[in-house]
Amino acid sequence: MHSHQMTTKPYAARRAALARQIGPDGVAIIPTAPERQRNRDSDFLYRHDSYFYYLTGFTEPNAWLILTGQGQSTLFCAPKDLEREIWDGYRLGPEAAPASLGVDEAFAVGELDLRLPRLLENKSAVWYPFATHKGLETRVDGWLSAVRSRVRFGALCPEQQRDLCGPLDEMRLVKDAHEQDVMRRAAQISAEAHVRAMQLSARMLREGKDVREYHLDAELLHEFRRQGSQYPAYGSIVAAGANACVLHYRADTAPVRDGELVLIDAGCELDGYASDITRTFPANGRFSGPQRALYDLVLASQDAAVAATRAGQRFNDPHDATVRVLAQGMLDLGLLDANQVGSLEDVIEKRAYFPFYMHRTGHWLGMDVHDCGSYVEPSQLGETSERKDPLSNELITNRPSRILRPGMVLTIEPGIYVRAGEGVPEQFHGIGIRIEDDAIVTESGCELITRGVPVDGDEIEALMRG
Numbered sequence: 035m036h037s038h039q040m041t042t043k044p045y046a047a048r049r050a051a052l053a054r055q056i057g058p059d060g061v062a063i064i065p066t067a068p069e070r071q072r073n074r075d076s077d078f079l080y081r082h083d084s085y086f087y088y089l090t091g092f093t094e095p096n097a098w099l100i101l102t103g104q105g106q107s108t109l110f111c112a113p114k115d116l117e118r119e120i121w122d123g124y125r126l127g128p129e130a131a132p133a134s135l136g137v138d139e140a141f142a143v144g145e146l147d148l149r150l151p152r153l154l155e156n157k158s159a160v161w162y163p164f165a166t167h168k169g170l171e172t173r174v175d176g177w178l179s180a181v182r183s184r185v186r187f188g189a190l191c192p193e194q195q196r197d198l199c200g201p202l203d204e205m206r207l208v209k210d211a212h213e214q215d216v217m218r219r220a221a222q223i224s225a226e227a228h229v230r231a232m233q234l235s236a237r238m239l240r241e242g243k244d245v246r247e248y249h250l251d252a253e254l255l256h257e258f259r260r261q262g263s264q265y266p267a268y269g270s271i272v273a274a275g276a277n278a279c280v281l282h283y284r285a286d287t288a289p290v291r292d293g294e295l296v297l298i299d300a301g302c303e304l305d306g307y308a309s310d311i312t313r314t315f316p317a318n319g320r321f322s323g324p325q326r327a328l329y330d331l332v333l334a335s336q337d338a339a340v341a342a343t344r345a346g347q348r349f350n351d352p353h354d355a356t357v358r359v360l361a362q363g364m365l366d367l368g369l370l371d372a373n374q375v376g377s378l379e380d381v382i383e384k385r386a387y388f389p390f391y392m393h394r395t396g397h398w399l400g401m402d403v404h405d406c407g408s409y410v411e412p413s414q415l416g417e418t419s420e421r422k423d424p425l426s427n428e429l430i431t432n433r434p435s436r437i438l439r440p441g442m443v444l445t446i447e448p449g450i451y452v453r454a455g456e457g458v459p460e461q462f463h464g465i466g467i468r469i470e471d472d473a474i475v476t477e478s479g480c481e482l483i484t485r486g487v488p489v490d491g492d493e494i495e496a497l498m499r500g
């Protein structure tokens with residue numbers, strides 16, 4: 035896709051860092067993703083494996099990276115085949131791979147079974163991603179038994195199998211300069227796509243047209259592709275009116291009505307990296323009073339979360355900050371009745387806000403939209419405490435949540451979802467709002483990389499005016 039023009043430096047640096055972690059007697063096996071059939075002889079659009087791409091920058095299917103703890107890298111890839119390339123497209127091929135990708139050597143993927151046992155010989159541990167590739171364990175078994183059949187000639191067979199996800203997830207959690215740069219560009223493209231979708235909605239309504247969710251979805255896609263993004267990073271949510279209260283709603287055929295809100299949760303993937311933006315805006319470009327009251331509450335809760343996002347804070351801190359602001363707002367706006375639920379502290383303690391705010395305030399973001407990386411602090415794994423969940427009565431084991439470090443990237447996405455129901459003020463019925471931005475953690479705070487599309491209510495109205 036873009037391997038011919040890429041720099042090999044960041045990938046070589048990551049391979050070297052991983053080699054150090056698996057140790058001189060280790061060897062790692064990293065396959066890319068398989069092609070997947072959609073129906074009959076059509077495949078789904080191909081997407082490489084994120085771990086594999088992280089270490090190679092290579093986007094072709096049918097490829098494997100073998101990395102020794104001494105830093106020797108071997109790539110197996112599809113061989114040049116002019117006839118196949120006429121049908122399926124260009125292949126890099128093993129002859130060109132070392133110069134193009136910076137690996138030490140490369141072979142045709144058909145030689146994998148022949149060569150792999152030799153690469154595993156005399157190593158003490160074989161590393162590969164556990165529970166990630168169907169059938170990989172069985173293939174490793176086969177290669178190990180091939181090594182074992184040679185032990186009487188003096189070969190040593192690895193005695194340990196280790197999960198490569200451990201060290202790789204930790205590495206991927208902190209984004210290097212190259213990754214941050216790609217993520218900033220992905221975020222900017224997505225922001226511009228959101229601006230266009232907002233403007234299209236207002237314009238079509240002004241022109242008296244029949245606006246559907248798919249019109250706005252098409253506008254997003256157009257801008258993603260126009261700016262070189264390969265595809266959406268996840269299924270775009272374009273939810274008109276009360277559809278916004280369905281958390282995993284997808285862009286469908288529902289009409290976008292004058293007077294209602296539209297919630298769009300969509301982001302492009304650029305060169306392997308995701309962006310993830312949610313904006314909620316009035317379809318016609320003007321908030322009603324109740325819409326604006328809830329909108330400003332969610333925005334205030336996001337401000338609080340942003341203020342709680344910096345190196346040294348914990349992953350849960352932005353969520354706790356969000357909940358405090360949202361819970362107070364629910365009391366103030368009459369969504370919660372203090373006579374029934376008690377004080378702010380009671381609302382937080384008993385999770386009484388849950389019917390209107392039922393998800394977490396963020397997640398790691400990277401190559402995968404819900405990116406890898408542990409949410410608990412590795413240095414405090416043993417510090418457990420137990421509490422009873424006030425809603426389910428389940429006993430939950432808590433561990434201290436992750437301490438944020440510069441270069442970690444997370445989303446900050448509070449929301450409020452008001453379904454019609456008894457005791458719920460009617461003016462808020464069917465309103466669903468979420469505001470989501472992507473943040474790179476810095477020493478002193480965080481860098482919001484998605485503010486190319488505004489969040490302020492007045493600014494959104496201004497950009498939607500004709």
Ligand SMILES: [Mn+2]
Pocket residue numbers: 310397445447470
């Ligand atoms: Mn998200």
